[in-house]
Amino acid sequence: MSIVKIVTDSTADIPFDLQQELDISVVPLKVHFGEETFEDGVNLTSNEFYEKLGGADSIPTTSQPTPHQFETEYRQLFEANDSPDIISIHLSSKLSGTFQSAYIASQTLGDDIPVTVVDSKRASYAIGIIVVEVATMAKAGATKEDCLKRVDELLEDTxxxxxxxxxxxxxxxxxxxxxxxxxxxxxxxxxxxxxxxxxxxxxxxxxxxxxxxxxxxxxxxxxxxxxxxxxxxxxxxxxxxxxxxxxxxxxxxxxxxxxxxxxxxxxxxxxxxxxxxxxxxxxxxx
Amino acid sequence: MTVNIIEGEKFAQMLVEGANNLSSNSKKIDALNVFPVPDGDTGTNMNLTITSGVKEVRAQTKNHVGAISSSFAKGLLMGARGNSGVILSQLFRGFSKSVEGKETITAKDLSKALDYGVEMAYKAVMKPVEGTILTVAKDAAKKGNDFSKHNEDVNELMAVVLEEAKASLERTPDLLPVLKEVGVVDSGGQGLVTIYEGFLAILRGEKVADSVQQDEPHMDELVKLEHHQSAQSHLATEDIEFGYCTEVMVKFEEEKMAENPFSEDGFRQQLDQYGDSLLVVADEELLKIHIHVEYPGNVISEAQKFGSLVNVKIENMREQHTTILNEKGSEPTAPKPSKSNKKTEYAVITVGLGTGIADLFKGLGVKTVIEGGQTMNPSTEDFVKAIDESNANKIILLPNNSNIVMAANQAADVSDLDVIVVPSKTVPQGLAAMLAFNPEQSLDENADGMNEIMKEVKTGEVTYAVRDTSLNGVAIKKGDFMGIYEKNIVSTGSSVQEVAKELIAEMVDDESEILTIIRGEDRTESESDEIVQYIEEQHDDVEVEVHLGNQPLYSYILSVE
Missing domain, CATH: 3.30.1180.10 (Hypothetical Protein Tm841; Chain: A;domain 3)
Known part of the structure; x- marks a missing residue:
């Protein structure tokens, strides 16, 4: 029986130490200030961002991760962890194309690397809360089926x-x-x-x-x-x-x-x- | 001579004379309004209400008490304005139910009808207050009932009813403390007494049936009412069927009358074929006509057959309408059904005075703001019109004034659509209610939420006294400002700013988060700024918002939540 790995994106707003503790993989979205592009939480922290925002002439724009980013992430996880089952939980598809990118990546990989992509229909730590709960189970050794059952409950209860x-x-x-x-x-x-x-x-x-x-x-x-x-x-x-x-x-x-x-x-x-x-x-x- | 029966024609005359007598006393009744705010409009409201009833009576050609009474009741119902007007309409709604189908009526019928009217009116009022028009009607009907058990003379019956109505009116200050304090009798009750006086005058033959209004303002008032009604019913210029508002005044001449005998009803029927919004009034000397027609010449020629022309006024209503549309910035040449009038699920209709207040409501999603308030109570018909024009399936009415709640309720009853009244008593309550409005919820859910949220807002108003008075032991001079917190006067004085500050001090407490100031048309920005500064000094944790309401009469409307 293979282990379960949890992937999410940077909009889940999960604190860094909690990501570390629960082995959660986070794929960053991007923020663009004019010509400058930053990776959410990677080379731009929240504090730096609000400082920049205060001084900016116009509101920045954002963009979803590419399918390629997800594909790379899934591949790395798969290879580093002895064929795990991957559950990838993301920002509401009504608010962003992130879920779409992740889904395309999972389709591209097909049966070689099984990934279940979940639309959390939420944003910020409302995604995080679901991810953290499931990652806690996964780390304790729960099966993919148990984890997905719990995801359904959490989608209902959050x-x-x-x-x-x-x-x-x-x-x-x-x-x-x-x-x-x-x-x-x-x-x-x-x-x-x-x-x-x-x-x-x-x-x-x-x-x-x-x-x-x-x-x-x-x-x-x-x-x-x-x-x-x-x-x-x-x-x-x-x-x-x-x-x-x-x-x-x-x-x-x-x-x-x-x-x-x-x-x-x-x-x-x-x-x-x-x-x-x-x-x-x-x-x-x- | 004993008179045992009232016939249709006589009955119609009674109603007309009752209305005439009320009309000539309406200013006096206005002055009885006890609350010393610029309100005094009970007489005006009752007068407009009964005028609408009499209009229907005139259109009723059957010599049949039941039919006439039913027309009268219908007119009252639609024209009902203000609380007294609504109660009056209910009194005669019951009356008309009781005499339904009767060609003539006996004393017993009359007393029973008065009694049934009282029953209907009490049912219509949620919390009947004794010492008002209700008590006067009830006492009078009861005496009438006792009398008619052993006496069949209708004249004597009406005399007894009137006598008791007067006696009951004198007792109103004992029942309603606020009347006693100010030293007046109830204004609505006084209105009913004047109507009964008119009834008796006809029965006794002291007055000849004159459907004549002598004073010019009265005709003006009627014309205004007609225009008010017709203005609302036309949306596009091309919808105006009769293009010329025509007013003709003729001085009767005996020679011409000899050839052409004048009958007011006959003449009215004749003119009715030419157009709409027809008003004809005549006395011994003068004939006045107001009508909207396509060919004004015909009307003038017809009128001229009875005498010489004194005055003619013709206005092209299409031009006027186009001008109004142009001012509003729409295209006069191709008036399209406005986008905002497409069929919607919900429409909220409210009442307010002042352009700024209307904007505040519209910003919160209100569809129609009927002009009106404390001194200008919209009628049931105004609400019904707005409901009909809303083009929505579900309608919520926010009356924003305790004197308008009943007219709104009546409109909701009359309408075939799904209408709910959320009985807001002040503008801030209405605004608060709109926050809870959610077009995705059911009508009942909305009503619940809106009623609930209204409880969380406190209302203050700064206005001035229309005459010397004393209330709650406080002497108030005419022209003095008063700070009213909900229903109580909490500050008075000659300085509007000080009165406002004292009022705010009463309203704000530790729980208060936001004070909203709606500035009246009589106040400047620097004056409201001064108040903002005062609050910031006194309560630095309260957020202040100022809006220009442009409302008359109220220097400031305040809300604390």
Whole structure:
């Protein structure tokens, strides 16, 4: 029986030490500032990115990894690990072509190197939370079948809410989805955003004021998770103190068995802008 | 002489005279409005409501009490404005149900009908308040009922009803403390009394049935109403069937009248063939006509048969309409159905005064903002029109004023479409409700969410007193500013800025996150800036947003959430 290896992409925003600890392979997306191109998290850290963003004339653009990048990654994994089964979990296909690239790579490799590509229908640590849970199982020796069964559960059980400082970034990059309904407003609205079942951005609720938004978010988590053991990930774009205080509140309200505080990396940061906070929650297995 | 029966014609005269009497007293009734904000419009609202009823009565040619009553009720229902207007319409809705099918009515029929009207009105009001038009109607109907058990004279019955209505009106201050404090009787109740006075005057023959309105403003008011209604029903210039708004005033001449006897109804029927929006009023001396026609000459010739022309006014409505369209920036030559009017799943219709307020609502996804508010309550018909024109399957009404909620409810009842009223009582409540609006949810889910979110917003308003008064033991001088927090006056004084600051101090607490200031047309930017500065000094953790609402009467509308 072969071992299982987990691959994801840089938009999962998994902290570096956690990647190391759980042997997760991360394929980087790219960020372009004018003529300059950077590999997400490889030669551009989150901090460097937000600094550059502040000084940039225009919003940078991003691009998905090429199928070739995935093919190379899969090949290397395969050769280095005595024919493992590979599960490759990625950013919502409604938001990026990353899943498409990975899928093409898996098709190219065919039966020689079996890769199961999963559309997480999520972004940032909401992908990460699924990847980390499965990678933990895989490292403990679970089979591919068990891992994929768990992936299905996690896809079902994972919720993400996020708040942006301004909708400008989502709008400019065309990722606003159904949240565009909030754009015409003259009133300053702080929408609680989420992703639909299909993986598109939508305004879960329109509220005014951050306190109220957090209150509503916790209320909704309460409805969905109640007394469950949960894994909470909070990813933020240069909003560390808010993220920390929110994590404290989550601990006050819920049975948090695992918590991860992480940065929103350059690619997702390009689309949501500084000040964004995302809260991802999933059910842990008892 | 005992009179045991009221015939159709007499009944119609009663209704017309009731309306006339209300109309001539409407200013007096306005002045009874107890709340010392620039509101005083109960008389105006009731008058416009009953005018709409009488219009239907005139169009009813049958000499049949049931039929006339049903027309009257229908007109009232559609024209209902303000709470008193809506209650009035319900009183006669019940009345008309009760006399359905009766060609003539006896004293028993009349008292039973009044009684049934009261029952209907109480049912229509969610929380009936005693000491209002409801109490007056109830007491009067009860006395009438007792009387008609052993007496069949309709004149005497009406006299007893009127007497008790007056007595009950005098008692309203004992039931409603706010009336006592200000020292007035209830304005809606007073309106009902004047209607009953008109009824009795006809029955006793003290007044000849005159469907005549003597005063010019009244005709103007009617014309305005007609135009208001027709303006909304035309979307494109090419849709205007009758192109000329024509007003003719004729002084009756005896010689001509001898050849050509004048009958108001006959003349009305004759003109009705030429166009629409027809109004004909006449007294002994003058005949006034307002009509929209394609060939104004015909109307003038017909009118001239009864006397000499005093005044003629003809306006080309297509030109006017095109000008309006041009001002709005659309193409007059090829008016297309506007994009925004394509069939949608949802339409939210709200009420507001001030261009800025309308923009705020539209930015949040409202389809139609009916002009109106505290002093200009839209009628049931205004809502029905907006609903019909919305071209949507599901409609949500946000009245934004407690005096408009009932007209909205009535419109929702009348409409065949799926209409729900979310009873917002203030502009900030309406705005908050729009945040919870989600076109992907069902009507009920939306109503729940919108009702819920309204509770989280606090409303403050700064306005001025229309006359000297005292409320909650506070003396208020005419022209003084008042800070109203929800329903209570919490600050008063001659400086609008100080009144606003005191009001804000009452509204803001530790939980407050955002203060929104909607600036009225009478305030400058530097004035609102000064208030922003004050808040920043006092509550540095509260975020402040200022919008230009351009609303009249309210210097500032504030919301804290």
């Amino acid at each position: 919720t993400v809410f996020f708040m942006v400082d301004t909708l400008e970034y989502l709008e400019k990059n065309g990722r606003i989805g159904k949240a565009s309904a909030v754009l015409g407003s003259l009133l300053k609205i702080k929408p609680i955003l989420s992703l639909t079942e299909e993986g598109e951005v939508f305004p879960f609720e329109k509220v005014r004021g951050q306190k109220k938004a957090i209150h509503r978010m916790i209320q909704e988590f309460e409805n969905r998770y109640g007394k469950d053991d949960i894994h909470v990930g909070i990813s933020h774009a240069k909003a560390e103190s808010e993220a920390k205080s929110l994590m404290t509140q989550m601990n006050d309200h819920f049975t948090v068995k695992k918590e991860v505080l992480t940065n929103i990396g350059p690619v997702i940061g390009t689309h949501v802008g500084p000040g964004t906070i995302a809260v991802s929650v999933t059910k842990m297995r008892k």
